[in-house]
Amino acid sequence: MAKEPINTTGEAATIADLAVRAQGVPSIIKTDDGQVFLLHPAGYDYVEVTPDNSVPVLQPKIIDQAVTLQNVDALVAYVERFKGEASLMFADIEASRIVAAIDYHGKDEPSLVKHRGTLALPFSEEWKIWRELDGKLQQQLDFARFIEENNPDISAPPAADLLEAVRDLQARRQVNFIKAVRTSSDNENFEFSDETEARTRGGLELPTQFVLHLPVYFGEPPTEIRAFLRWRLDEGKLWLGIKLHRAEHVRQAAFRQIVTSVVERTGVDVIFGKIG
Structure with missing residues (x-):
């Protein structure tokens, strides 16, 4: 039934x-x-x-959330919204990364530390461009084009003097470079002979160093860094490049400045190191 x-x-x-x-x-x-x-x-x-x-x-008993932030303001806003008494930040200077452990454990209070906000600072396009050339030599025409295209990043020597030097580089492509002589104005004068102009001789003068103003990280204000002229004469051909002065020191200083700013804006302590 x-x-x-x-x-x-x-x-x-x-x-x-x-x-x-x-x-x-x-x-x-x-x-x-x-x-x-x-x-x-x-x-x-x-x-x-x-x-x-x-x-x-069923509501979770803990907050299990890992957020990736894209700039300093976003990190500050996130920490300000969720921070607690035990919140702590970790600054990894090698990786240019700041991790905010929102639910970090207290002295005698364990925590799973599952709530984090991470900012991996991206380098600016200007910094990446100059770092790509750092320590490398180019043929003179390629170097001239590089300086011409990135002239806005150079604060010294004056733009007019620099562009004149670039024009000389572009015009003297078929000459035979003989030697380089340091001038009284601390420039480098490259002597050459030109067989196409009845064996005329002349010189091409370039600054031995540049003063650059460019941001290290995306969205950050520019900082000053010097670049020294590097060159090589190879069978009459002139190879040119730049060497950034203490580039890693400049990057670390920019990172420390950002970390200091984040601490001041959020009131959350920071430790230089990595969190597991």
Whole structure:
């Protein structure tokens, strides 16, 4: 004899009734947390028919969240919103990365440290361009084009003097360079002979150093760095390049300045190191 389904109400009752007509007598089971299951005797199948939004949602006991920030302002805003008494930041100077451990443990209070905000500082395009050339030599025409294209980053020598030197570089592509002489104005004068102009002799003068103003990291103000002229004479051909002066010191100083600013703006302490 068929038995009546238990706890049949609403949509669950309709499904149970259809199941009875189709293949036998199902049972409806309700769990303590409000879930409803329709059991089919044939084949021991079951279908969950819990009404939408009728079961309480279990809330997590801890905040498990790792956020990647894209600039300093975003890191400051995130820390300001969620920081607590135990919050702590870690500054990895080698990786240019700052990690805010929002739920860091206290002295005698353990924590899983699952809530973090990470800022991996991206380098500026200007910094990447000059670092790419750092320590490398180019043919004189390529070097002239590089200086011409990136002239806005150079604060000294004056733009007019620099562009004049660039034009000389571009014009003296077929000459035979002989030697280089340091001038009284601390420039480098490259002497050459030009067989196409009745063996004329002349000199091409270039500054021995440049003063650059460019940001180390994206979105940050520019900082000063010096670049020294490097050159080589190779069978009459002139190869030119630059060497950035203490570039790693400049980068580390820029990073420390950013870390100091973040601490001042958030009031959260920082430790130079890496968090596991």
